[in-house]
Amino acid sequence: MHPAEPAIPSAQWWGSPAAWPDVKGWRVHTIEDVPTAPGALPGVGHLHLLAGRRLRFLESLPGVGPLVRIRLGTAPVYVVTDPVLVHQVQSSKGRSFGRGKQFERMIPLLGHGVITSDGELYHRQRRVIQKAFTPAHIERHVASIHRRTKESCADWKPGRPVDVLEVMKALSVAVTAETLFSNRLPEGVLAQLHRVLPVIERAAVERPMLPKVVDRLPLPYVRRGDEAMARMRALVDEAVAACRERSPEGGGDVVAHLLAARDPDTGRPLADDLIRDEVIAMLIGGVANVPTTLSWAWYHLALRPGAERRMLAEIAGIAGTAEPGHAVTTSTDPRALPYTRAVMYEAMRLHSVQLVTQRTTAAVELGGFMLPSGTDTAYSQHSLHTDPRFCRRPEAFSPERWLPGSDWKPPRHSFVPFGGGRFKCIGDNFAVAEMMATLVAVGGSWRLTLRPDTRVRTSLREPIPGPRGLMLVPEPI
């Protein structure tokens, strides 16, 4: 599936627990009975596989069992590979799971925003931020995403290659900043955010896999992450102060809601530190996954001219009416542009978040195994979405599988690009509208082709592995 990575043999196929007889009345196995993934080394565990062949390794885990022990150094993590069990973790058994290792390890870096917090604080934060993601708010932003995308492609020169991931990242920073601050951002802040965000994103993906002691080592990699984070805090403080001064009520953006929020017990406004952490959480969440997904979409389209033609023809069908209002209806209406939407879903299926962790907060039975309180668990959207049990030729980019009339439907709970349950991505609907608006805006004027000598590598620095070295050549339509 990832040509650069050699295959990892899987151990054994256990069958889906959904097909097992009811485990009640059976001996429930203890956590010691959970099979360990092959390839662990003493003291290192599976870290060498996670470092070098991460995607292959994650793809091999369903072959070991519905619940698989991996080791990060000596620390065990139990990876849930069956979609029915993943759904139980998120829903019926969700009360017995809290945030896990990954999020806890992000706290020193990102603070206590909605990405890392849990419990009562988390619910309050989520309620406040959710107010900025209503359909009406999303619609308002779509027109501006469409306009911004058109502007950022305006200086493309036919035949001159562009680094698509970089363009998509710059766009996403601008779009996310607008959802947070409307147009109250001080001069220059946007460009600086664009510079520091990739460094922080990389640290947020890689540090949780490494032992805590790494954070205190005098390594250039650690120093760069810490410096970028310090810079980010200063930038966000400056931006929030500017919002307070200019118009605290904003335009119903996230910062306006945070400034207006009151502690239900004390009636006091939120502490400045918490507002800053919240804004950082939203920035990280907002820019992490949209650019990689869109860049992969353009890459696959360039490799499959038939799919590209079909999508561009669909977009051309609405391009005559280029007024912003039209961009809104086509990007937020789930019935509009079915092929373009299928391209987006297929890019999300093939390129998804690598791993999301949880930790049990009480003893809980999962898949016939009893997990004690405090057990670290995880699941991989990437491995669910590319599992050959649920998807024929999972490695193929085939938007057609998402079209009405296709004989394929993802089995229940097996397609969860935004996660699920109480920690589900808060920006899911926004992300879909943003990606649709961007595809429509670029595809209305340009086709992007791949030079034959282009070598694209899958980089693991982003939560959704990104395409490194992807230079595409724009040709006007």
Ligand code: HEM
């Ligand atoms: C392709 C686009 C995106 C994908 C695939 C994606 C995926 C995810 C996933 C898998 C999670 C973790 C869910 C869990 O812990 O179970 C998450 C959380 C989150 N995402 Fe997204 N996301 C996307 C876009 C966005 C956007 C555009 C925003 C903001 C504007 C955003 C903000 C967040 C936040 C704040 C969280 C933490 C939510 C919480 O724990 O309550 N995401 N996202």
